[in-house]
Amino acid sequence: MMDLFTMEFFRYALIMSVLLAILFGLLSFFAIMRKMAFLGAGIAHTAFGGVALGVFIGIDPFYTSLVFCILSALIIGKMVRYGNISYDTSIGIFFAFSMAMGAILIAMRRAYTFDLAGYLFGNILGVTIFDMISALIVLILFVPFLLLFLQKILFMTFDEKVANISGIPVQKLDTFLLVFFATIIVVSIKIVGIVLVSALVVLPASFGLIFSKDFRRVITISILFTLTIMIGGLYISYQCNTPAGATIVVIGTLIYFLCFIANYLRNSYI
């Protein structure tokens, strides 16, 4: 085990895992409780359009996908708020459009070969300093935002209309939350891929909700769960020579189901 830490790529992957575990552990609770779980998958798919746009116009795809995803998240949010349609519907429309547009742009840029597998499953062992700094900046912005507004976001998550009437700036906080949602997904997608991003949005809080009916504990358990599956998944993937992102998802899902069934049996027979 110790000789793993002598390898730079593994150390970077470990640091990135810790950063992402905190980010997704926090984000997952609000995504689940605000019924925005599908938004994770939606924005991750939308990023494809942003990446393709970057490739097409010759700009670093990270920046184009960041702008593209933030805009998409905001437009989806506004469509839900003002257009009287559900998150599922607006996300479904958006990510299909974005994937289709990405496919056209990639096809038009014939010389470029797109790494679809990398986009789907990421490469957590290919973390660069830039990736870590990006994730760290988002963490430095996101954690104080939540610490300052946690109770207000909680109120609007619990009961948006009453929060609005009680003086909570619901629309502003919702906009910030959507921007953070999109940013967290963009900084992690290259490393963990669409498949793992979707899992990291949904699994942590779902796991926390099995064990606690207190939101503080649910968030804490979410972070610990994400840390465990990411570090455990990394180690197992190294030992078994399996793709890291996919290993993390499989381990996380198996742990979730085991605990879900155990909890169900406990509630049924005790």
Added chain:
Amino acid sequence: MKPIILLQDVWVRYNHQTVLEDITLAIYPCEIVSIVGPNGSGKTTLINTILGFIEPYKGAVTVFDKNPSTMKQNGQIGYLPQSVEVDPKFPINVFDVVSMTRYALKSLNTRLTGKDREIVMQCLEKVEMEKLIHHHFGTLSGGQKQRVLIARALALQPKMLILDEPSTGLDAVAQDRFYHLLQKLRDKEDLTILMVSHDIGAVSGIVDQIACLNRKIHFHGKPEDCIPSEALERVFGKNVHFVLHDKNCEMCEKRR
């Protein structure tokens, strides 16, 4: 006395259809006013117009002398939604639910002060829920949830409570206790209470004013005034028999 809420010749339209027509209504301090009408009569639209979520296309609405759609909410109105709007699986206990409105009054997420906690506990005591502060909100009964949500609204220390179908999902005994609590809040806290209900019989014994709504207000007055049968027919339709529990109803008094 100046009214807290004043609607003058208010018309509201959705998709080119008139939902509210020529509504004129004044609500004065320390009154319990109920807007009654069948499903789809425009009750919730009227509440949303008063709360500033809907702009009337004609007429004027003032709440505390201001236009509700432009006024910044500063805790003057406590609102109780229909309980079905709240996710029962939300991982939160009773104390945290009631604390929400105390946090809403703070600019940032500073901790609750001793005074905030005291106010939260007092509000829970008013609704007789102080023994269940650590209970998960989702596991409470319908009546208990209503009481906690009332306590949450009271923790804002508002001047007015607006209640949307507060008796939905409550059995007869719970309903009666709930209405008795509203009377107590009016008498001891000087609160003005506006509630919408589809059950004219149940609210008639406790309210000071009643407005029968079905797109337009067909009757507005005291419940003990004889509501004209044509007005009731226009609101609720024909072949409807009403049992009004007025202030002298012996059965109601015994149940309390």
